[in-house]
Each structure stands twice: as C-alpha cells, then as structure tokens.
Amino acid sequence: MPEDSDGFYRPVKTWLTTNLEGSKFSGFFDVKLEYYNTGSFIRLMEVFNVLADLNKGGCQISVRWYYEAEDPDSKDDGESFKDVVKLPFEVIQI
DSSP, X not given: OOSOHHHHHHHHHHHHHHXXXXXXXXXXXXXXXXXXXXXXXXXXXXXHHHXXXXXHTTOEEEEEEEEOTTOHHHHXXXXXXXXXXXXXXXXXXX
C-alpha cells in the first residue's frame, strides 16, 4: 500500500522500458493486488500504456488481472482496465 504510488511504480516502468524496449519479448504481466488506491490505479494505467508501447515495438505482452471471488470491486476494476487498454488482457478469478 504505497503512499507514494509514483515512487513505487516509476522503477517498474523504467525497468520495463530499459530491459524490453526493442526486444521481441513474449510473456505475461501478472497483477495480483489485495489493495490499491486511486494513485495506484492511475499508475497501473501508466504501466499498461508502457506495455502497449512495448507491444507496438515488437513485444507480445499480455496482462493477467487476478481477483478473489469475494472482491467484486477488483473484478470490476480489471474489466475497466480491459476495456480501455490496448493490450491482450484477461480478468481471472482465483
């Protein structure tokens, strides 16, 4: 539950770009969160945009958003992301 969501997600975005840009990487970006706040929601969208850009450059990255059956809000958020991001995106109940 990072209070500084930008500080938490910035290294993730940097790592993705630094290590995958220009590659033909194929894989999954798994999201399994028990809690996230509005700041994290915004930063996750930024991460998904980085992944979409990587896919445009030759990568094949899919997102798998996991949610627990008793957490319908997380399912709804996953479905919302799925509707707006330009990535293969699965919403999976665990």
